[in-house]
Amino acid sequence: MTTVRKRYRVGALPWIGPAMAVIFLMVLYPAFEMIKTSFMSIDATGTSHGFTGLTNYRTLFRNPNLTAVLERTVVWTISIVVLTVLISLPVAQILHAKFPGRRFVRYALIVPWAASVVMTSTSWLWILNGYYGILNRILLSLGLIQDQKQFLGSQTQSFTWLIVVAIFVSVPFTTYVVLAGLTTIGEDILEASTVDGASGWQRYKSIIFPLLRPALLIGMVINLINVFNSFPIIWVMTTGGPGYSTDTTTTLAYKISFRNADIAQSAAMATINFGIILLFIVLFLKVSRWRDDS
Amino acid sequence: MTTVLNKKSHKKITGRKVTLTISGWTIALIFLAPYVEMMITSVKSKTEILTIPTTYLPQHWTWSNYITIWKQLPLAQYLRTSIVVSLSATILVLLLAIPAAYYVGRNKFKGRNAFLLLVLVTQMFSPTSLIIGIFREIIRFHLVNTWMALILVYAAFNMAFSIWILSSFFASIPVEIEEAAWIDGATRMQALRQIILPIALPGLVTAFIFTFISAWNEFVIALTIESSPAHQPLTVGLESLIGQYQVQWQYLFAGSLIAIVPVVILFAMIEKYLVSGLTAGSVK
Numbered sequence: 001m002t003t004v005r006k007r008y009r010v011g012a013l014p015w016i017g018p019a020m021a022v023i024f025l026m027v028l029y030p031a032f033e034m035i036k037t038s039f040m041s042i043d044a045t046g047t048s049h050g051f052t053g054l055t056n057y058r059t060l061f062r063n064p065n066l067t068a069v070l071e072r073t074v075v076w077t078i079s080i081v082v083l084t085v086l087i088s089l090p091v092a093q094i095l096h097a098k099f100p101g102r103r104f105v106r107y108a109l110i111v112p113w114a115a116s117v118v119m120t121s122t123s124w125l126w127i128l129n130g131y132y133g134i135l136n137r138i139l140l141s142l143g144l145i146q147d148q149k150q151f152l153g154s155q156t157q158s159f160t161w162l163i164v165v166a167i168f169v170s171v172p173f174t175t176y177v178v179l180a181g182l183t184t185i186g187e188d189i190l191e192a193s194t195v196d197g198a199s200g201w202q203r204y205k206s207i208i209f210p211l212l213r214p215a216l217l218i219g220m221v222i223n224l225i226n227v228f229n230s231f232p233i234i235w236v237m238t239t240g241g242p243g244y245s246t247d248t249t250t251t252l253a254y255k256i257s258f259r260n261a262d263i264a265q266s267a268a269m270a271t272i273n274f275g276i277i278l279l280f281i282v283l284f285l286k287v288s289r290w291r292d293d294s
Numbered sequence: 295m296t297t298v299l300n301k302k303s304h305k306k307i308t309g310r311k312v313t314l315t316i317s318g319w320t321i322a323l324i325f326l327a328p329y330v331e332m333m334i335t336s337v338k339s340k341t342e343i344l345t346i347p348t349t350y351l352p353q354h355w356t357w358s359n360y361i362t363i364w365k366q367l368p369l370a371q372y373l374r375t376s377i378v379v380s381l382s383a384t385i386l387v388l389l390l391a392i393p394a395a396y397y398v399g400r401n402k403f404k405g406r407n408a409f410l411l412l413v414l415v416t417q418m419f420s421p422t423s424l425i426i427g428i429f430r431e432i433i434r435f436h437l438v439n440t441w442m443a444l445i446l447v448y449a450a451f452n453m454a455f456s457i458w459i460l461s462s463f464f465a466s467i468p469v470e471i472e473e474a475a476w477i478d479g480a481t482r483m484q485a486l487r488q489i490i491l492p493i494a495l496p497g498l499v500t501a502f503i504f505t506f507i508s509a510w511n512e513f514v515i516a517l518t519i520e521s522s523p524a525h526q527p528l529t530v531g532l533e534s535l536i537g538q539y540q541v542q543w544q545y546l547f548a549g550s551l552i553a554i555v556p557v558v559i560l561f562a563m564i565e566k567y568l569v570s571g572l573t574a575g576s577v578k
Contacts (some may be wrong), residue, residue, distance in 0.1 A: 012405065014393075016398065016409055023453055030430075033427040035427075037426060095318070097314050099314040101318065104322060113561065114554070115511070115558060116510070116511035116554065117511065119550040119553065123550070127327075127331055132343060132348045134331055148346070168328075225418055225420070236533065253425075254425065257426055257429075277423055280418070
C-alpha cells in the first residue's frame, strides 16, 4: 500500500508537461504574437519598426468596407447557426427512428463531416457553374428556367449560396449532437409520451425539446465558433469577392495580410475576431456549467 | 390493454415507416449529391466536361482519368505530404495526450482544474483565428516550407480534444485493475501500457481518427505557409488547380475523391462512438 501511495506522489509535470509545452508553443504563443503584432508597425517585407499604439486599429476602422463586412459577418454567423439547428432537429428525429436503410443514411450523413470542406465547396462551385453546372441542367430539364443562370453572378445570390453550403457542412455534426441528446432521453420517456395521446407536435414541444436543450445549446456554441471562423467555403467559391462583397471578418483579415501585405492591420482585425471568439468561449463555459447544474 | 395499445401503435408505425423511409433516403441523397457529382465529373472526358448544358452521366466513362492524373499533377507528392504530416501529427498527439489524459483521469493534483480549463479553451481555438500569429512564429523559427511546421500546428490544435476524450475513457476504468498490477510489481508505465491502453482502445481509435482527419483536411495553415508544391498537402495542391486559366475539373475531382474516400471509411469505423463519445468527450 505504501508503494502505491508513493507512486501517486510523483509530480504531474512529467505526465502533462509535454502536452502543455506543445499547446503553449503553437497555440498560446501565436495568440500572444498576433496581439503584439496588432500594436506594431510592420512594413510589407515583414520588417518591424517598433510599437505604434492603436495606429493599426485606426487604419482598420478607416477601411470603407469594414462596416459592411461586419454586418455581413453577423448575418453569416446567425443565419447559418439558426438554420443549421432548425434542419438538424427533424433530421436527427428521423435518424433516431427505425426504418429500412437507416444505417446507410447515417453513413451518408457523415460524408460531408469527414470530407474536406475545401473539396466539398469545390464540388458546389462546379454544381453551380453558370455554363457547365448540373444545377442549370436540372432546372432546364424541369422547365423551371429557360436560360442558363449565373448562380454566383450577383452579390446576393453568391452570399446566399455560400450560406447554403455552410449549412450543408454544419448539419451533419449538429445532427449527431442532437442524436446524442435523443439517446440520453431514453426510449421509455419517448414511448410513454407516445401513448399519452398528445399530438406529435405537442409531445415534441413539451417533452422532447426541453430535454434536448442542453445538448442543443452546446452544439450551437460550437457551431457559432466554427461558422464565425469559417474560411474555406468563402475562399474557394468567391474569394470574398467581387471586391469585398462576400467577405466576412475572417476572410477580410486574411486578405489584408496576404493580399495587401499589411500584416499589422490584419493582426488588428484578427485580434478583434479573436476577442469575439473568446466571448463565445465564455458563453460556452457558462452553457456547460448550466448543464452540470441541471 | 397492452395488446390493444401495441396493435394500435404497430399500425401507426407502419404508416409512419413509409414517410420515415422516404425522408431518410432523401436526406442521404442530398448529403451525398455533391460527392456523386464529383465522381461523375471525374470520369468524364475533357471535351464532355465543356458541353452546354452538361450531361447527367458520362457518355464515355473515362476511368483512365484516374491513371493519367498521376502524370498530369504532382499527386503522389501531395499524397505523400498529406500522409506524412497527418500521421506524424496524430502519433505526436497520442504520445503526448495519453500520459496527460491518464494522469488527469486518475489523479487529483494542484492545478488540475487550471489544466482542464486550458484544454477546454484551446479546444475552441482554430488555426484560422490565429493564422497571423502562427505565420509570424513559423517565419521566426525558419519553418516555412517544412513538414515540421504543419506537424507541430496540427498536433497542438488537436491535443485538447484527444486529452479530453481519453481522460474520460481512462477515468471510467476501475482503479482496482491497475492496483492489482502494481502489487504484482509492475511500474505505473507498465500497467498503463499493458492493462489500461488495451481497455481504452476504442478511445484511442477515436482520438486517432479525429486527429488524423482534421490534419488531413486542414487548409488555411498549409495554404499560408507552404508555397512549394513539394510541401503542399492534397487540400492545397488540388485547390491550386482552380486558379488556373483552364480548370481541369476531371482531375481536380478524381484527386479529391482519392483524398475523401479513405477518411470517410475511417470515420464510418467510429460512427457508433460519434453518438456516445462526442458528447461525453468534447462537450462535458
